[in-house]
Amino acid sequence: MKMKRRLTLRFVLHSAIAGLVVLLIAAITVMWVLLRLSEINLTDNFVSVGLERLVESSEFGADGIIFDPKLLEQVKQNKGWLQSLDENGKVEKSYNTPSDVPAQYNPGELAAYWQQQQDFPYDVYLWIQEKHGKMYTLLYGVPEVLKPLLQAVSEEPSSYAEGKLLLSAKTESRIQALGGYVQLLNPEGNEVAAFNRPDSAPAKYTVQELALRSKYEGRYGYRMAFDYNEDTGQTWVVSLPNDVAKPSAKAPLISAEMRIVLTGIAGMLGATLLIFALLSFLNARRFGAPMFHMLAWLDMLGQGSYDEPVDRKGRPRSRLKSGKWKRRYSIFADVMLSLDQLTEILRHDEDRRQRTETLREEWITGITHDLKTPLSSIKGYAHLLAEDTYDWSSEEVRKFSAIMLEKSAHMDTLISDLAITYRLRSGIHVPQTEAVEMRAWLGNALEQAAANPEYGEGRIIYQSPDTEITARIYRPWMERVVGNLTANALLHNSSDTQLTVTLSAMDTGRLVIIFRDNGQGMDEQTAANLFERYYRGGDTASTTNGSGLGMAISKGLVEAMGGQITVSSAPGKGTEIRLIWDGLLATISG
Template sequence: MNIHKRIIVQFFIQLTLVFILFFFLFLAIWGVIGFTIMKDEITQDLSKADSTYFSDKINITGDKVTFEEDLKKLVKKQEGWLLVVNDKGNLIGDYNAPNPIPKRFNESTLGELILQKDADSVDYTHWKLDEMKDESPILIFASENMETVILNNIKSTVDWDNQQINLTAPNIQHLNNHSAWVQLINSSGEVVDGYGTKSKSVSKYTMADFQALSANTEVITDAYFDAATEQTIIVGMPNANSATNLKTFLLNINNGIMILFAGLILFLIIFTFWYARKFGVPLVTMMKWIQNLGNGKYEQPFDLGQKNGKLKRKFRLFKDLIATLSNLTETLQKNQTQSRKMVQTREEWISGLSHDLKTPLASIAGYAQMLESKKYSWSEEEAREFAKIIAEKSRYMMKLIEDLTLTYRIKNEALPISKEKVDMIEYLRRTIIHFMNDPANKEVQFDFQPKDKVIFASIDLKWFQRVIDNLIANAIKYNPSGTTINISIEPIEDQLVIITIEDDGEGMDAETLANLFNRYYRGTNTSDSNNGTGLGMAITKQLVQLHGGSINVKSTPHKGTIVRMIIPR
């Protein structure tokens, strides 16, 4: 997967996770708000609770029931009472219940309580304490309708014929304790008698007034109609729960919005820091890395990997880019090292080359001045000797220039070769005989033992001859007298030929061996022109490669050198 697709997948997964987290955060906050509202509603009216609310507030052990203190306070505050009846109708527990209370309820009585067919001044709410069982005990919460209680107490004292309520002292005290009011209304809707704050606010009721009074949630009312006189008595009192519930609801909504807003801000801050760490740190690191590369500092800003060698998690998304930058850094490091080494070796080679040219030029100039001078008269023999030295120095300089030109021609692929099939055994045999016939090589031992009688290969006679001549000449030149040079050739299947030139001479150190094929490297003393131009081995390797082959050299100081060439047949 490329980096483009990986980033798309990463963003999709991360935004999906953010959406899911935000969704659950939203649900959690609204759940808290809903729970708070429900708790406040239960505090005001226990009948709005469900059976799960009582699961940890009522403990039943056999026929013994224990009520939690908080539940007792709540029941007492709401002026109600609790009954616990088992599946057989037996009362096994109660709290704050009025006396007398029956110890057992038959099916008819329970049905009356559950269906609320008792006196209309009491409301009953029931729950199964264990919803999973059919024979679960039943909890009954009962609470009086205070407006109905007041109405029942007052209607017995009303003088319907004289249109007077005739409140008793206990009735007045009851009305005052609950901020209640009472009105007597005749058949025309006129208020003929009343008590309390409401009694003087309306003098005559219309149909709209009755509807408004019924719809008003801030007031709870009850009424009794006397059929004989067609008069109605109305009792009303403030609905404390309505105002409290509205205030609590608004407060909870406000708190919920504040919690939601604070949660979102906290979530955004955490997400911002996480996002900055996830994407910002890798991007800043790579920008720093690229900046270092631009400034010539070819290294990573810091370690991006773990102890096990893998990339740290925050960098894995950009592993392709990091791999590219690592390769670029490594390449630039190698190029920098090679460039420095190349500059150094080039300077050394130019220094040696200029010295090599300077020495023969100084000899040529010196002998030329001597021949030109009128102070001396040279014999013919002396003049010939001077001319011979000048010619030798000129040939050396010419060879140096030709070698330099040749190596650049090969490098720029400007050297054509013409291959032909050659018997390599005969070819090598003649070359070895040529070196053996040279009187300068009389102290060198040659050993040539081919394994086959005939081995053919396609070579360019001119340039491959230079390769063989240079390798054998080096084996002679850089080794002491008495060195043995072994030359062998053998085929590798039907495709390749391997030629080996091995000596038991001085060998080479590691530095010389490592730079052997570098055309700017001279492992010899440049003050001695007989040591050559320093280009021989570089040209040899290039010519072997032009033939489609390869060359390898192994050497051990004071033990000798082995040169192996592999060329195609």
């Protein structure tokens, strides 16, 4: 899988996971908000919500009906009591029931208590529901405090001074104990007098204000009761704090329901931001660390350090002990492999450059020696000829001149070889070729090479096929190649070394010339550097008939003519050099 596809898949996967987590957080938030709203609704409207839940959550056990303990605890917090009645009005199950509550009700009695047609110290609420074939009748009661207190206040003689109601000590004590307050309003809704009124309670009521405060008790923290006097137009208002919602100094700007919704939204946004921050941190570690590692690697390559950055233990940061990629680096495997290959190439090129510099220095030393040697001879003989104290004979002058010409020719050969190596390096083009019968031509070229007195006699063996082989070649270049390879085999080995030259052709159009000697051979390093421009396998001063460039020139000429040259050698086993051309062959005839 390519890196682009791997990165795309990884980012899509991360985004999908983040989206699922966000959806899960949203679902949890919605469930939490609904649960909290349900709890508030249960607290504020226990009569309409809680009694229904009591029936729905009830179960039948060995001891009869069993209610949800949490809902029963809510009954207790409301200072209420609970009774379960059968069809005859008999109490089957009760919870937190005071002693003054009957254990048996007849139909008329229960209806009178429920409709408040008969005095009863409790507000009674009735819930009837069928479940699993059984008719549930729940009776829920809470102490009746507000109406008796309102009745006591309204029946007392209304007297007040400086806006303060003057009530009986018993009534005032009762109101203060309950944490409530009393107001007397005129027909316009303005406060005439009050007792124990907090600053949060208004001194003037509109129709809407009074209706809202009596309807939404939980929002304002007080329960209210009113007594309107038709004769005077005045209204008595008695307010007591809710049992579960404690009064505050001011009416809340945000309702409890809205606070829960806002809290849920804030929690969801905070969790989402945390998830994305965590995801960003993980992505930074997973994707950032490999990128910084690769940048550091490239920086080291730019500084000439051809190794991958390592950790404190000296191991490459991107790999495990086993050599495999670490997980965070595996996604960039293509780039890492490319960097690894680039490092190896640069290291190899640096090593080659250093070897080339060394070989160049050695070659310059050798070529300088090779140039100075004949130049010294020429200079010495020139001084002799220019000396006035000697009268040289014609024969001596010709001898000196011949030596000077020989040394000049050797210097010219060295300079020509150096020039042609640079021409080959810059991409020399093959001159006009001609069709040549190779069997006869190669035989003549070897005879000319064997004529060199330094080689000795009978050291070249020529093997050719019986058929005529015609190929298109450039004769001067081929003669130079044959001469260089012959000289390399016969001059750098012992005098009894023989050179066998084999010519062969194939039906595929391949032409092959093999130079094989039985000399001392070469080691691996010498064979690998045989065709280097600045490499001389032996002492540069071992012979004056060479520039150290012959093999490099031969390789360049062969390759310029579209062929290839290879060497195979080992110490003590001689050397074999093959010249191979594909497509150079013109015809083969018997």
